Amino acid sequence: MKSKKTFGYLAILLFPLFIIILVLSGLTQPGREAEDLRMSIEWLTKYVLPWIFLYWFVKLVRKIK
Numbered sequence: 001m002k003s004k005k006t007f008g009y010l011a012i013l014l015f016p017l018f019i020i021i022l023v024l025s026g027l028t029q030p031g032r033e034a035e036d037l038r039m040s041i042e043w044l045t046k047y048v049l050p051w052i053f054l055y056w057f058v059k060l061v062r063k064i065k
Helices: 002-024 033-047 049-064
Strands: none
Touching (some): 033 049
16 A cells, blocks of 8 residues: 555656756756746646546545445
């Protein structure tokens, strides 16, 4: 049970961690920081966040049963 809880927190932590790494590591090119940040947030909302929401939805459905 504890490992499932840890996995959930880890999944939620990916979003801000990815943004912080992107900004601090200098992956963005000079003069394009805003566009690169926007594109990374767009990528996260398309591919990462749906999996996090799906995880919590399945958890909710199992709890209701």
